[in-house]
Amino acid sequence: MNYLHAILKRFFRICLVVTILVGCGAKAGEFKQTAGEMKEGPGVLTGEEGALVVYDSKQGGAFPQFRENKSEEGSKETSEKTGEASPAASDTPAESTQMAAGQTSAETQVSPEAAREFQEFQEWKKEQQAFREFQEWKKTSQGAAEYKEFLEWKEWKSYQEWKKQQGQ
Amino acid sequence: MKKFSQLGIFGLTMAITILLILPSAQAVDFKISGQINRAVLWGDNGNDDDVKFVDNDNSSTRFRFTGENEFNENWNVGINWEVQMESNSSADEEIDIGEDNDVGGTSFTERKIEFYVKHKSLGKLSLGQGDTATNGTAEVDLSGTDVVNYSSIVDMDGGFSFRTGDDAVVAFVGDVYSNYDGLSRRDRIRYDTPTFFGFYGSTSYMNGQTYDFALRSAHEWENFGKLAAAFGYVPGNNQRDEYRQIDGSISFLHNSGLNLTFSHGRRDFDVRDSNDGKNYYGKLGYKFGKWALSVDYTYSENIDQDGDEAKSIGAAAVWNIWDSVQFYGSYRWHDLDRDNVSDIENLSAVMIGGRVKF
Numbered sequence: 001m002n003y004l005h006a007i008l009k010r011f012f013r014i015c016l017v018v019t020i021l022v023g024c025g026a027k028a029g030e031f032k033q034t035a036g037e038m039k040e041g042p043g044v045l046t047g048e049e050g051a052l053v054v055y056d057s058k059q060g061g062a063f064p065q066f067r068e069n070k071s072e073e074g075s076k077e078t079s080e081k082t083g084e085a086s087p088a089a090s091d092t093p094a095e096s097t098q099m100a101a102g103q104t105s106a107e108t109q110v111s112p113e114a115a116r117e118f119q120e121f122q123e124w125k126k127e128q129q130a131f132r133e134f135q136e137w138k139k140t141s142q143g144a145a146e147y148k149e150f151l152e153w154k155e156w157k158s159y160q161e162w163k164k165q166q167g168q
Numbered sequence: 169m170k171k172f173s174q175l176g177i178f179g180l181t182m183a184i185t186i187l188l189i190l191p192s193a194q195a196v197d198f199k200i201s202g203q204i205n206r207a208v209l210w211g212d213n214g215n216d217d218d219v220k221f222v223d224n225d226n227s228s229t230r231f232r233f234t235g236e237n238e239f240n241e242n243w244n245v246g247i248n249w250e251v252q253m254e255s256n257s258s259a260d261e262e263i264d265i266g267e268d269n270d271v272g273g274t275s276f277t278e279r280k281i282e283f284y285v286k287h288k289s290l291g292k293l294s295l296g297q298g299d300t301a302t303n304g305t306a307e308v309d310l311s312g313t314d315v316v317n318y319s320s321i322v323d324m325d326g327g328f329s330f331r332t333g334d335d336a337v338v339a340f341v342g343d344v345y346s347n348y349d350g351l352s353r354r355d356r357i358r359y360d361t362p363t364f365f366g367f368y369g370s371t372s373y374m375n376g377q378t379y380d381f382a383l384r385s386a387h388e389w390e391n392f393g394k395l396a397a398a399f400g401y402v403p404g405n406n407q408r409d410e411y412r413q414i415d416g417s418i419s420f421l422h423n424s425g426l427n428l429t430f431s432h433g434r435r436d437f438d439v440r441d442s443n444d445g446k447n448y449y450g451k452l453g454y455k456f457g458k459w460a461l462s463v464d465y466t467y468s469e470n471i472d473q474d475g476d477e478a479k480s481i482g483a484a485a486v487w488n489i490w491d492s493v494q495f496y497g498s499y500r501w502h503d504l505d506r507d508n509v510s511d512i513e514n515l516s517a518v519m520i521g522g523r524v525k526f
Binding site: 027 | 195196199201226227234304309310318319323384389391394396398490493494523524525
């Protein structure tokens, strides 16, 4: 019976802690057991993923890690051959780099116009990605200090434009 | 061993085949990962000292296969197969100071062999060998030094023994301390609720008509820090576990890197009418850059025998030199008081090693 009382007491203490946590505006986090478990994060042989991905349908099938490396190499090769400096080459999606790799293997003569168009395509892709990231951030950061700061900056920006118009 | 390998290859082939031929799923993945965790362990039992080359039992050498199939927005089914292989486990009594041989018969040992079915709003049901609901409830630790020091202090040097001044063995470190961390890993069925405001509950039922309950939580404050906690209860007193047990742990990590961890466990031996076993553990740590440092204190009572009092002080440093590699060092001092045995020597140990994820 005493044991049951001890358990009940502990349960009430837990309820008290829950109330305090909710009252203090704590955000729910993800519970992760670390002690005794395998190390989190990247692996020396498997890179950022931290595991040998045998198959991942989201990443496009079997062994996506190795395929990605290949396309990165292909893209590097392309920028070297076209002689155009393309800092974003390694970050670009596989689709565009594969296209470039295809052109290289066919050893077609790349005109400056085509190279410029390719670079513009890469920039457009990058901007699209950035826009998607912004939308995601906007969705998840509602109410956060950084988001409030962003809104204030927007207000200040429109004030500046209004001031400029007044001056004209 | 041969049988194990054959079974392993068969199981792996089946898993890959099943995962690859399921085109109706929204997302399928299958991954292999692992780690190697090796260390040099020095110990001094008051009469003699020795150096050992060990597998760090705090987080043993292992590898695993994981896979998941997302059938639709709500339903996921996955597998988890994790095995460890420790050559000279730091907690094995065969590596005691003065023993010259390595631990024999190194083989794979099971950790997790389970599948699970998960629903977004109904929770997760797991079947197989794996964590019981209460496993890990006394081991919540945000210090970043748990690879070498956490509430289960026997993982570092549990294979060393306390000796009298005459060099007679009194008890092994692994027997006189316990964090009473739930029911470890067993063959069981387990249910986890979905997470509500950072809290979730679990229960499991296993062989021997035994079962357990647990509650876990994780919360964070943007400009303050993170808090994680767990509580476990084993009603016990059944065919398999002749005791009742409660345990819990809580860990707080401030944004500055300063962190505090507490763990407590208590085992009530109704059946065999001996005193309650108790364990208290506290840790103070600091994380900065690629480093994590900590000091801890443990007090255990009546774990091996009635009247036992064991204390331990530890200090640890972990250097996360690269994301996939960490090096660590730890010092631990032990003291045991036992009724009717005087002249028990203190024990010291130092562990230096590294963990590499591959």
